[in-house]
Amino acid sequence: MENSLVLVKPDGVQRGLTGEIISRMERKGLKIVGMKMLQMDEALARRHYAIHEGKAFFDDLVSFIISGPIVAIVFQGKNAVEIVRQIVGATDPAKADAGTIRGDFGVDIGHNLVHGSDSLDNASNEVDLFFSREEILAYKRDLDRWVY
Ligand code: IDP
Numbered sequence: 571m572e573n574s575l576v577l578v579k580p581d582g583v584q585r586g587l588t589g590e591i592i593s594r595m596e597r598k599g600l601k602i603v604g605m606k607m608l609q610m611d612e613a614l615a616r617r618h619y620a621i622h623e624g625k626a627f628f629d630d631l632v633s634f635i636i637s638g639p640i641v642a643i644v645f646q647g648k649n650a651v652e653i654v655r656q657i658v659g660a661t662d663p664a665k666a667d668a669g670t671i672r673g674d675f676g677v678d679i680g681h682n683l684v685h686g687s688d689s690l691d692n693a694s695n696e697v698d699l700f701f702s703r704e705e706i707l708a709y710k711r712d713l714d715r716w717v718y
Pocket residue numbers: 622627631660661679680681682684685686688
């Protein structure tokens with residue numbers, strides 16, 4: 571089973587889309603194994619987006635992601651990383667397919683509502699940035715025999 575880090579970004583929280591975003595992934599069959607609301611500080615934002623340091627949009631990205639509360643969720647499941655990316659949609663909401671979160675709710679690349687880990691390695695690092703080991707819960711769901 572894979573873990574993926576999902577963030578409902580400040581625009582998603584402000585627009586009242588937290589439940590909708592979580593619900594789409596939960597209904598797909600992914601299991602929530604960690605969840606918290608927080609406001610990122612600049613140090614955490616710079617570490618989370620370190621791969622984009624030096625790009626033209628980096629400073630705007632950091633100030634946006636720390637501009638309000640976010641909700642961080644760890645979703646677990648078979649192929650969770652790829653499945654989350656499919657549900658999230660393309661980076662630019664203007665190009666994202668209808669039926670994806672960004673395609674259905676966004677119009678601007680700087681306000682694309684949600685983050686999803688883009689690889690297994692990055693997922694593992696990102697989960698560790700936001701959650702301690704004790705905050706990730708191992709439990710069984712009875713419904714998993716109907717999902718898998
Ligand atoms: P992703 O969120 O789809 O993985 P990344 O390429 O990792 O996209 O970029 C991280 C975030 O940086 C995006 O979600 C978006 O908010 C922002 N971003 C990416 N490219 C641009 C851009 O060209 N202009 C403004 N913001 C951008």
